[in-house]
Each structure stands twice: as structure tokens, then as C-alpha cells.
Amino acid sequence: MISVVVPDTGPLISLGLVGRLDLIDRFNSQILITDAVKTELLEGRPSVPEREALAGWIAAGGNRLRIVETPSGSLLQRAFDLLKYVPEDRLDHERRKVRRELRNAGENSIRDLAEEMRGGLVGDTTGLVLFEDRRVRNMDFGPRVRRLSTWSFVLALEALGVIPSAEGLFDEIERAGRMASRIVFDRCGADAGDDFAESYDMTGLATRKRDDGDGSGGPR
Incomplete structure (x- = not known):
């Protein structure tokens, strides 16, 4: 059973750009976002079209979504805080x-x-890390964590019947102006399960698939 889901900046930008953050919401798990990821999303990219959707999604997360403070995030936030003293033209x-x-x-x-x-x-709890940046592939999260690239994530969702087509969803992301990485990467720790279906809410998906015919399964 997946107890925590940790999305990096890349998956949130890609899915937020096409209105598919619900694909992360469907995990029956706590969602952890680091403070640096939040800052990158909401302050580091002030004019991108998905910013409003991401801000609303984070605000609506309630108790299930937790922002985790980190040393790297504190450093980034201090740097952005200092920008308030910079003249507008710079x-x-x-x-x-x-x-x-x-x-x-x-x-x-x-x-x-x-x-x-x-x-x-500990016990029967496991974690899932969603990422696009190659550096995350080499990080050690311990034996109870599964690392999954965005592309591998949507391929798994296609196999589960959650979305009609991973290719269609990524084509939509590209049409929206983002070249999301299509790295295939799915690595489980020794004690992490390789199936997240039991931790994923499939409610209403049959109806949604009948209603959506563009390959992404997303709202219009």
C-alpha cells in the first residue's frame, strides 16, 4: 500500500499544463511536496499558463497534501524573498x-x-516518487520507495485503463508548449510493491473514458 506520493516539479508542470493533476489526486495516499518544488512552481515560473491551476491544486489539497521544509527549499525561498527589494525594471x-x-x-x-x-x-508502508529530471534516478530513497518517471506513470495508467492513451496525453502536453521527457524509468526498492492499483481511486473512470475521445482522457 502506497502511503506517500512525492511528485517533483516536472510531473506537476506537465500534468498541470493540461489540467490533469487529478491523476495524482486519485492516489489514496498523502501527497508530499517539498518547499523548493512549491517555490519553483509558484514563484520561479510566474507567467506560465499552468501556474494558476497549480496554485489552486496546492491550496485545495487540505490535510492530504503537506509541504515539507528542506534546507534547499529554505535557501531558494530566501533568494526569492530578496527579490521584493529589486527595482521593477530589473x-x-x-x-x-x-x-x-x-x-x-x-x-x-x-x-x-x-x-x-x-x-x-516502516511496516507495510511504501512511497512513490514521480519525476522527470534524470538526477532523481540516482537518488537513494531506501528499500520501500518506488521511483517512476512521468512517462512510465502515464504508461501504467494506460495499462490500468485510467487514460485511453499515454501517447495522446503527452501529445497534448507538447501541443501546450512543453517537451516532457519520455524517459522510461520504473525502479522499485527491495521492499516496495510494483503495483499501485490498490492505492489508486478508480471511481468514475468508466464513465469518463466513454465521454472523452481525444486520447488523453482529460476534461475539455
């Missing part, structure tokens, strides 16, 4: 500079969280 330049200098903050915060997860999952 703000865009300085914001880009912060993002460039701290471009790995989200992944580093995931690494910080990995330290906590290695000792925090």
Missing part, C-alpha cells in the same frame, strides 16, 4: 538569475527528503 532579470543559480533546488530538496524517507517508512 525584476525579470534578477528572477531569471535566481532560477539559473538555483536551478537544481527542486531536485536537491527531493534529495533532502530522501534522507527522511529512508528511515520513515
